[in-house]
Amino acid sequence: MTTDFPDGLRAITADPAGAVIGVDFDGTLAPIVPDPADARIHPDGVAVLTRLGRLVGAVAVVTGRPAATAVEYGSLAGIPGVVVLGHYGFERWEADTVTSPPPHPGLDRARADLPRLVEPFDGVVIEDKERALAVHTRRAHDPQGVLVALRDPITELAVETGLAVEPGKFVLELRPPGMDKGMALGAFLRERGARSVLFAGDDLGDIAAFEAVRTSGLPGVTVFSGSAELEVEADIVVDGPDGVMKLFASIADAIEAGGTDRA
Numbered sequence: 001m002t003t004d005f006p007d008g009l010r011a012i013t014a015d016p017a018g019a020v021i022g023v024d025f026d027g028t029l030a031p032i033v034p035d036p037a038d039a040r041i042h043p044d045g046v047a048v049l050t051r052l053g054r055l056v057g058a059v060a061v062v063t064g065r066p067a068a069t070a071v072e073y074g075s076l077a078g079i080p081g082v083v084v085l086g087h088y089g090f091e092r093w094e095a096d097t098v099t100s101p102p103p104h105p106g107l108d109r110a111r112a113d114l115p116r117l118v119e120p121f122d123g124v125v126i127e128d129k130e131r132a133l134a135v136h137t138r139r140a141h142d143p144q145g146v147l148v149a150l151r152d153p154i155t156e157l158a159v160e161t162g163l164a165v166e167p168g169k170f171v172l173e174l175r176p177p178g179m180d181k182g183m184a185l186g187a188f189l190r191e192r193g194a195r196s197v198l199f200a201g202d203d204l205g206d207i208a209a210f211e212a213v214r215t216s217g218l219p220g221v222t223v224f225s226g227s228a229e230l231e232v233e234a235d236i237v238v239d240g241p242d243g244v245m246k247l248f249a250s251i252a253d254a255i256e257a258g259g260t261d262r263a
């Protein structure tokens, strides 16, 4: 099996204790669903992450969700070796503790103004994540058309409030600037003294983390969790969260076959 792996993956299976496995939540660990509050980790996710968490240096879930939400929806508490970098890296959950900076001062104004901006569009939902606000168009009659119509007014509000616009799958998010998944992953790799890295993601916000893998100087692999909604270049393309689970299980198999379990 390992002979089929690209070099970056073989570096991970040969020296798992030095490996960081980074993974996005929605669309990668959890199937995409119409209502963000219904998203839950893939049925195989906890078992697969538990295997990997015991085998590799660390598993970092890097997500736009609040860290505590990813822990809850992912049933991540208690999985060994897992750290959650939430809000694109502003927040961190580790060993049952969340650390996060104070909310950005522009959020109050954005929270007050957003309902007026989205009011003309049926089916648009505002997800209030406390430290960011996500405007979802997936359940609108014309999700892409509404997304395009909202881009300019939301960008204007971002400029007025000092927030940044984070685009994603049928979502425009207003969030604090100065952090992205690439910065978060890069800092985590340095903190852990990683010797290899994999990052799996499915959305525009994950591209920065793919770039962090490429510029890390480490043997690394980028994995795109593919769907009909988006195409992004990566070393390995798998079929959504099902494919991510299969790939992660095959990595765990290969490490175990090499007898390198550190647990």
Ligand SMILES: O=P(O)(O)OC[C@H]1O[C@H](O[C@H]2O[C@H](CO)[C@@H](O)[C@H](O)[C@H]2O)[C@H](O)[C@@H](O)[C@@H]1O
Pocket (backbone or CB within 6 Å): 024, 025, 026, 027, 031, 032, 033, 034, 035, 036, 037, 039, 062, 063, 064, 065, 127, 129, 134, 136, 138, 168, 169, 170, 171, 173, 203, 205
């Ligand atoms: O970084 P992620 O973990 O991928 O989070 C990115 C955004 O994911 C969520 O929205 C996406 O998933 C929803 C549930 O499947 C889906 O309904 C929506 O269309 C997607 O954009 C989440 O709701 C956002 O807050 C995250 O920022």
